[in-house]
Amino acid sequence: MVNPVQPLAGQKFYLLVGDGATPTEAFTFACILTTIDSDHGAEVEDAMAPDCDDPTAIPTRTSTVKMLTWDITASGLVDPTKAPYVQLRTAFRSGAPINLQLKKNLTGANGGETEQQAFLITQWKESKSENGLVKCQMTFHGQGKPTVTVNP
Numbered sequence: 001m002v003n004p005v006q007p008l009a010g011q012k013f014y015l016l017v018g019d020g021a022t023p024t025e026a027f028t029f030a031c032i033l034t035t036i037d038s039d040h041g042a043e044v045e046d047a048m049a050p051d052c053d054d055p056t057a058i059p060t061r062t063s064t065v066k067m068l069t070w071d072i073t074a075s076g077l078v079d080p081t082k083a084p085y086v087q088l089r090t091a092f093r094s095g096a097p098i099n100l101q102l103k104k105n106l107t108g109a110n111g112g113e114t115e116q117q118a119f120l121i122t123q124w125k126e127s128k129s130e131n132g133l134v135k136c137q138m139t140f141h142g143q144g145k146p147t148v149t150v151n152p
Helices: 083-094
Strands: 013-018 027-029 033-049 060-077 098-104 113-127 135-150
Touching (some): 013 033, 013 083, 027 083, 083 113, 083 135
Antiparallel strands (some): 033 060, 060 135, 098 113, 113 135
16 A cells, blocks of 8 residues: 655644743743744855866856755734743844744654754734734744754
């Protein structure tokens, strides 16, 4: 029998916000952020590589990875009473990094993992339309190298 695709359900993919405590930091589910875009990238430098044995051959591209990046954009509803909202707002206003975790809430045997990194909040946007609910959007700029922990 063919093994069918088992897509990850959206409620099993979510952000957690660190409280900054030491030595053991606690992470709280960012329930206000219901839409998440996680973007891992590699910044590369390209060079033209000529064929040393054939000067008339068309050169090829050779690339070197200069930097790995991780950025997150998240959006949802504004609830100023929720701890994650307060922690994120405080970090943004101070310009300090904040630790975030992105969780794939499955067992490790099924691909579940928790990825963590420090982030700077580079954009904070709040909006409403025609007196409807206030919504927010935040952009997080990863700092340093992420750690990945396989879930039990």
